[in-house]
Amino acid sequence: MTNISRRALARAAAVAPLIAALGTSKASAAPRVATVYVAGDSTASVYHSTEAPRAGWGQALPVFATPRLAVDDRALSGASSKSFYDLGLLDGILADIRPGDRLLVSFGHNDEKVTDPARGTDPYTTYQDYLRRYLDGARQRGALPVLVTSVERRRFDAQGRAYASHGLYPQAMRDLAAREKVPLIDLQALSLSRWEQLGAEATKLYFLWLAAGLSPNYPTGAADNTHFQAHGAIEVARLVAQELHRQRLLPPGSLRRLDDAVADDRLHWPSSS
Structure with a gap:
């Protein structure tokens, strides 16, 4: 994870209006389009064309949205539950969110940096305390908060088995979700299982592993075990x-292509200009 920088904040400001509604209706009687807001870190954030094929899962979520759903990805590279809140980014979401919207909250990667006073949190004290602010803010505005445990990194032991890397943070989020009675998407467990199925070599096609000369944005290549390329x-x-579909967390007809093959070029990278 990179440190929060002026460039990252500028990028967040530029992509905040990127509401990925894949189609709209002109009919005055049509129901309001629900919006899914994403609050998270670099694993979920939107990247500009100058950083392609690097991409976040929030950036890719619109691929599965019908015209009845919009996605507003506010995730910020380098953010933790604490720094995202301290920077006022949660306030920005809460100023825009409306009754019936959803707020996906996914932090942990940078909360783990406990030696960084701007970002580090403790799993069962400050981490849960900050997450509760997202839950309370969404619920006070009639929106539905959904906690999302951190996606797993690409980590394999000497026997080729995928292993967990987030310590107590995923369990602390699970416990908070149960206590607060809010939905949970256990992305940590789901992704760990997927990486285990794929194995060490195949997962390179998901993470930002690029050979030198393959991408003009990464002329010397990349070997990143945290961030994704388009396919991942x-x-x-x-x-x-x-999981949003299985748990019935969205209005009917909000999602599509859940089991279909999706080409990498369906992903959109906004211009940095």
């Missing part, structure tokens, strides 16, 4: 969308 972002977004 789409498939992690699929896990989230499938």
Whole structure:
């Protein structure tokens, strides 16, 4: 995870209006389009064309949305539950969110950086305390908060088995969801299972592993075990969308392509200009 920077904040401001509604209706009698807001870190955030094929799962979520659903991805690279709140980014979401909308809350990667006073939190004290602010804010505005445990990194042991890397943070989120009676998408468990099924080599097609010369944005290549390229972002977004569907967390008819093959070029990278 990168540190929060002026460039990252500028990027967040530029993509905040990127509401990915895949189609609209002109009929005055049509129901209001529900919006899914995403509050999270770099694994979920939107990346510009100058950073393609790097992509976040929130950036890919619109691929699975019908015209009845919009996605507003406010995730910020380098953010933790604490820093996102301290920067006023939750306030920005709460100013826009409306009754019937959803707020997906996914932090943990940077909360783990306990030596960083701007971002670090403790799983069972400050982490849960900050997450509760997202829950309370959404519920006070008639929106539905959904906690999403952190997607797993690409980590394999000497025997080729995928292993967990987030310590107590996923369980702390699970416990908070149960106590607060809010929906939970256990993306940590779902992604860990997927990486185990795929194995060490195949997961390179999901994460930002690029050979030198393959992408003009990464001329020397990349070997990133945390962030995704387009294929991985789409498939992690699929896990989230499938859970939204399975748990009936969205209005009927909000999602599509849940079991269909999706080409990487369906992903959109906004211009940085």
